[in-house]
Amino acid sequence: MKSVNYRHAPVMPQEVVAALLPQRGGIFVDCTVGLGGHAELLLRGSPEVRLIAFDRDAEAIEMARRRLGMERVTFVKADYRRLRQVLADLAVSEGEVAGVLADLGVSSMQLESSERGFSFQRDGPLDMRMDRSFGPTAADLVNSLSDRELADILLRYGEERSCFKIARAICEARKRSPIKTTLELAKIVERTVGWRRGRNTHPATQTFQALRIAVNCELDRLQDFVSDAVQVLMPAGRLAVITFHSLEDRLIKGAFRYEAGICRCSNWLPSCVCGAKAKVTILTQKPIVPSQEELRLNPRARSAKLRVCQKI
Numbered sequence: 001m002k003s004v005n006y007r008h009a010p011v012m013p014q015e016v017v018a019a020l021l022p023q024r025g026g027i028f029v030d031c032t033v034g035l036g037g038h039a040e041l042l043l044r045g046s047p048e049v050r051l052i053a054f055d056r057d058a059e060a061i062e063m064a065r066r067r068l069g070m071e072r073v074t075f076v077k078a079d080y081r082r083l084r085q086v087l088a089d090l091a092v093s094e095g096e097v098a099g100v101l102a103d104l105g106v107s108s109m110q111l112e113s114s115e116r117g118f119s120f121q122r123d124g125p126l127d128m129r130m131d132r133s134f135g136p137t138a139a140d141l142v143n144s145l146s147d148r149e150l151a152d153i154l155l156r157y158g159e160e161r162s163c164f165k166i167a168r169a170i171c172e173a174r175k176r177s178p179i180k181t182t183l184e185l186a187k188i189v190e191r192t193v194g195w196r197r198g199r200n201t202h203p204a205t206q207t208f209q210a211l212r213i214a215v216n217c218e219l220d221r222l223q224d225f226v227s228d229a230v231q232v233l234m235p236a237g238r239l240a241v242i243t244f245h246s247l248e249d250r251l252i253k254g255a256f257r258y259e260a261g262i263c264r265c266s267n268w269l270p271s272c273v274c275g276a277k278a279k280v281t282i283l284t285q286k287p288i289v290p291s292q293e294e295l296r297l298n299p300r301a302r303s304a305k306l307r308v309c310q311k312i
């Protein structure tokens, strides 16, 4: 493996290795290779590990390729929600995979590159696309959606209490000229809601999270992804998912419970219609969170939660 400068510290590295047991060897899938931190640890687990590494960000794939080399890794620039199709194309059979990892969200590289437009702390074009080859940018959304649509995004994906106020302020501001940069948007939000007493997070934190989730459709088909991952695992194979906010974590928790055979039908239905059948054992009744020591070294890990299940 070649060494390369990088700044993304993989979250809960020992916990991920303990969860996925790469020392057993076999085919592992890193659904979100990013800068390759977790992938490197999985490859180190055993010379018998072969890795299939997904990312929808071409720059991340390139950086991970430089870091990990191509001897034991197959890189795929694709959305991990296409997992089953991609594995079929690579002639990997269902039931052949020893472990799947999904470390959701954005990487430090994406957050720190001002030209990617993810951060309210760095001025850059209001882009926020993980895959820059297609799809609307955050600027397209803030300059074209109605105030109701914007408020809906802010509430649904950012749990932003001042969603209507912010949406109206955005619509007012764009009448003067289109909102093109991260700092323009951050200032509009800051002027509208101000700094909340007792909170030291920037007032635009939730607005940026919401737009990023909307631009990248981050919460779509997450539950189907968990089913697909379980489907490709071998018996006793493991799935580990790291989430960074409560919306994602709730979906993953629900999907794990469904795969563990826990019915998700409403109480008022006379009998089960969801067809939940136990396919996995949940290994983390409560999610694993970073240690105090890790948080001291990497404060960005503060909201991370790791959930693990094992195929029956």
Ligand SMILES: C[S@@+](CC[C@H](N)C(=O)[O-])C[C@H]1O[C@@H](n2cnc3c(N)ncnc32)[C@H](O)[C@@H]1O
Residues within 6 Å of the ligand: 008, 009, 010, 011, 031, 032, 033, 034, 035, 036, 037, 038, 039, 054, 055, 056, 057, 060, 078, 079, 080, 081, 103, 104, 105, 106, 107, 108, 130
């Ligand atoms: C938190 S970072 C992963 C960091 C990585 N574990 C490491 O140690 O360097 C998340 C990565 O997932 C990618 N990503 C997010 N959603 C994705 C999706 N639906 N399909 C493929 N990649 C995705 C992002 O582009 C980003 O590079």
